[in-house]
Amino acid sequence: MFPILSVMTYIPLLGMIVILALPRNNPNLVRWVAVVATALPLALGVYLYMHFDRTTASMQFVEQFDWIKPFNIQYYMGIDGLSIPMVLLTVLLSFLCIIASWGIENGVKGYYAMFLFLETGMMGVFCALDFFLFFLFWEIMLLPMYFLIGIWGGKEKVYAAIKFFLYTLFGSVLMLLVMVGMYYYSEPHTFNLLQLAQGHQFVGKTIALFGYSLPLDKLFWIGLFIGFAIKVPVWPFHTWLPWAHVEAPTAVSVILAGVLLKMGTYGILRMNYPILPEATLWASNFMMILGVINILYGAFCAMAQKDLKKLVAYSSVSHMGYVIVGMASFTTAGVNGAVLQMFNHGTSTAMLFLLVGIIYDRVHHRWIVKPDGSKGFGGIASVVPVYTGVMAIALFASLGLPGLSGFISEALVFLGAFSNPKFQTYVVIGSLGILLGAAYLLWMFMRVFLGPLNEEHKDLKDMNWRETFTLIPLCVLVIVLGVYPMPVLNLMGSTLAKLLTLFS
């Protein structure tokens, strides 16, 4: 059988090697190689979408063979309904980001090489079904990310890069311990995620720390959760996010918000839920509270921002809160809504970051209100109508206007959570987030695009063909999935239904 997942994963890596071998003085050649190296996985992604069997919850396109025998480590790739939306999001956003990065002028070779390496890491995380392999991809993503933020970022790039790296490494070493622990406490010893999920292996076992005996499964759950929560990011582990997102170059912010954040929630659904269901139920209240805090905290922070990009960054914190709430509800609607929200937030926030990047390229600032108190923009809707239109779509999708994608997923999340009687109070509090979301986004829209025109920007140019090209596919997705979300919901239905049987 054709190893389609591996091919999708390693084409970018191959592209990276080719780019490193290219001469330094021809940046356009480098760019086109990168386009090809991301377009091929995108094409294969379309093939996956066409041939994915929506009726089964089992793994598809599986590749499995022994890799490191003494530890029973396998090279095990495969996708199910949980991973395929993320895989599709990854290939799509990577391709668009390569095009959106056309304006990078210095260190072109290094930039594109790192970007392609990053795509390999992301693909691997979503396809790996062996914990060791998963961990490997999870960590190698950090390396290109560090350099992408640290070399091509904004003013505070060095601080942002190291903060991102340290936070994520802190989470991953906990994950490493859980990984090794799961291996030695499972019978037979294995890293296979599907085998680990069988038979509730860790329930009732204990481990000693300073003479206290601690329940193993809850300890594992906490270790994994912290590792993933840092990536999501769940309050109070979110402080790396505003730095990394704001300082990163546009395309990297898009990947960060569009794909990397989803890895956190994906990991929780892939590992905590099926492997440690008892502990997950035990922690559901806790998750719900964190989710609600995320929604409200993110929204309030976003409202206070004077920097456009920071506002979008904090809106991600708020929107990932919906995902946590949906996941913690343990209802069909809630969990489906959560995964759909992961996908939808990926598209809408990518649009927002791309749009912020476009305006930043033009005027080299992105103040809503300048530090000296004067207006950063104002009334630019009359100068850049197309840009304003696209921004409006992205913004309304993000705040959950009916008819656009965000509405469906947010509605599902709250419907699901509300139907679980345990969580009704939380939902009532959490749904305030929608109101706040509308408030900060519309307020921003008003201050930047409406009102009297700020004379500084009367010569602003509208989007060029390249920028339009990166936004069209996302625009289409946002509108189509807002009207008819079934293409994505169908993909994940059976997998999530099977996952939920663990909790009924």
Added chain:
Amino acid sequence: MTAETLHNIKLLAPEVCLTFFLCFLFVVDGLFPKTRTNKFSMITTVVACIAGILLTCKVGKTPEAYFGGLVVNDGFTKFFRYFFFFTAAVSSYVAFGSKEIETRSRMEFSLLLLCTTIGMSIMAAASNLLVLYMGIEMVSIISFVMAGFKRDNLKSNEASFKYLVFGGVASGFMIYGFSLMYGLTGSLNYPQMAAYLTAAQGNFGLVFWLALVLIYGGLAYKISAFPMHFWAPDVYEGAPTPIATFFSVGPKAAGFAALLRMLLTVFAVKTAEGNWQMINGISLTHVIAVISALTMVVGNLSAIGQTNVKRILAYSSIAHVGYMLMGLVTLDRSGLTAILFYLIAYCAMNLGAFWVVGVVANLRGREDLDAFRGLGWSMPVLGICMGIFIFSLTGIPMFSGFIGKFLIFGSIIKSGGYLWLVLLGVMNSVVSLYYYIKILKSMWLDRPESPESLKLSTYHAVGLVGLAIPTVVLGLYFTPILEFAERTLSNLL
């Protein structure tokens, strides 16, 4: 000469071979003065090391003690012979590409290096306290000379003197410990000592513990473990970089070889399952755990404030000793295999990292973080290789250092105890990222003030890539090396 003597000499063939090359160099040095300054002595050293490796493969397939039990030839001896000969060959190659080793003293350097290598080899093979002491002194005394190799440099002299004073005290401790141990057990041979300790059933008296502490003091100095680690940063900083490169791997591993053999054959006995158990009445696991914890914490925390890259790497090498000692806590196969694997990984990545520092020191004449500024952009191969070494030292997956840590942490988690030690270990690797990344930040994130056209010579590029490849390959596929380490252990006499 009896057949037995011949057989014994045959088992010692690798060391004999190195000695032969050493004498050969002496003679050549006298007869052809030209060889003092050209690359002849380096080539001879590398050839000697390769010959040593080949001979190690050939001789003594079955583990046995020889020369009346003074030395043993087993998997363990062989493992460390390979290790030392490889390290020596690489160090020699590094040194001859460096301006820090003056051309006129190239021959001296080769002679000293070969001599130390023989000493290290003896340390790994010794099964008798006196032979061990001989090996240790052979390595130490020559190391003092090597540390002061830049004779007209104040720092180098200081390093040499510090090393000498510290080393003298440490070996004083150790020989005192040895003599106490001899008085107690009535023997200098490991097996007889173990037999006495087993028979004593835990009734040793204070003198045994005193001897143990003194011996540990000596060995801790060799491996630069807490609390005898203070010398390392000063000596590494002062010594010429190629020599620091060698110090950070060779003598340290030799110390580990001696420590492991002594611990496993004198103070512990092999159990039926192929693990080890401390002799009744000697329970050192808690002590080792605490020492390992202190070593890595002290190493890592001290490294944070440093600005000289050689000092950063020196402290980091102390921290790595802490990680390796973790593998001793459980005293089972998996932990010991992990230590051996870690040594191999450490060898490649640490030699590489120090080598890069040496290249930069040659280029700029200093080795603080500022000297690295923007070098990744002007010399990409150097920058990428350093990236690989640094990430491997941090323990990021895909590189061999991660596998080392994975195996070490795994062995402790497997045992079910010492969870605090593992937690401390992983937190330490997060802390270590903070100072390691400063080097990469300087190389890649900071732009050079003025664009300069620099080129990494092929000589260095070949060597660095040669060390970077195993660092990556071992991170992705480590089964053969793991099995090799397992075999080594099962062959321990």
